[in-house]
Amino acid sequence: MSDPIHIVCPQCEAVNRVAQERLRDAPVCGKCSQALFSGRPLEADSARFTKHITRNDIPVLVDFWAEWCGPCKMMAPHFAQAAQRLEPAVRLLKVDTERSQDLAAQFAIRSIPTLALFRGGREVARQSGAMDAGRLVAWVQSQLNI
Template sequence: MTTPDPLHIVCPHCDAVNRVPSGRLGEGPTCGKCSGELFTGRPTDLSSARFVKHIERSDLPVLVDFWAPWCGPCRTMAPFYAQAAQRLEPRVRVVKVDTEANQDLGSRYAIRSIPTLALFRGGREVARQPGAMDTSGILAWVQRHS
């Protein structure tokens, strides 16, 4: 019997990179460094310092919500995004980036309107969708591009 290839999963709490067998993602894996849950069922807020590690070191697709606290549509979409996170994890890492606090990331990824969803795989952006969506819209969009 062969064991599944382990996946690299970045901890949403301490940013340590963990190796988890793909068949065990749904078993509530915890971080080997901080013992925190690797999947929380809610979006992880990332700063510029943490962002690169999460998109480049994770073997999972990473869904990013680029948003700002003053943005009405962003606030409207936030509960839908949180519901989508519950449904997408552990197959997709779900994160949020406040473009007001992390303007360098907004510039680096040429974010021209918010909210903007971006899907990354292997450190590269593979899809982008500007504008607010509800839970079913987010899930359908991710499924089309995963």
């Protein structure tokens, strides 16, 4: 049996310890009893972003986007499909660069959509431009060797 890993609850933000082999068993939060994985990306402001990047032991894929961006809107349903395919191995977040300009500046987001993959609190890969769900999942899997 492997060591438990930390998973941040998408509802109450509590940090849960979950055995790795139990991730696919629909784990629920110990605090609010909600599902730890919903198969949908989470909207994230600066505080939520920081908590998920620093406290999740699974990789986190972030879509930096904006409401006015046509390619961002085109990619949104593909990003949602990718969440269904990548969870529980990867948490997916969406960061609106207009509402979270601090994050856009901190990570030097120059074009959108930009996907950034984080592991252990650090950015490990980045890709700009819209992708369909298949390419997106393949890109993440190639970066993480999964």
